[in-house]
Amino acid sequence: xxxxxxxxxxxxxxxxxxxxxxxxxxxxxxxxxxxxxxxxxxxxxxxxxxxxxxxxxxxxxxxxxxxxxxxxxxxxxxxxxxxxxxxxxxxxxxxxxxxxxxxxxxxxx
Numbered sequence: 360x361x362x363x364x365x366x367x368x369x370x371x372x373x374x375x376x377x378x379x380x381x382x383x384x385x386x387x388x389x390x391x392x393x394x395x396x397x398x399x400x401x402x403x404x405x406x407x408x409x410x411x412x413x414x415x416x417x418x419x420x421x422x423x424x425x426x427x428x429x430x431x432x433x434x435x436x437x438x439x440x441x442x443x444x445x446x447x448x449x450x451x452x453x454x455x456x457x458x459x460x461x462x463x464x465x466x467x468x
Contacts, residue, residue, distance in 0.1 A: 367413040368411060412431070413433050
């Protein structure tokens, strides 16, 4: 799967996903660090990427639109990188399963 990690999450998450066999970039890798949400949305849609974000605006937009990229909405509190990666280690199989079933808005708490 191809993931685009949004600015509120650390670049290390994209590297971690890539180490597990996924295509993954952080918005910083794509020159989108300060881009508006619409530009990130359009980039993800054009490249077939799933947006991994803490930004509720992406979830709201996806709830209103059938088209556009799939969204993984991370609703965890701010935490250390190691804690975030440990959480993703446990949650990633369920996230992948949901995406493979065709879910396009996945809220993870």
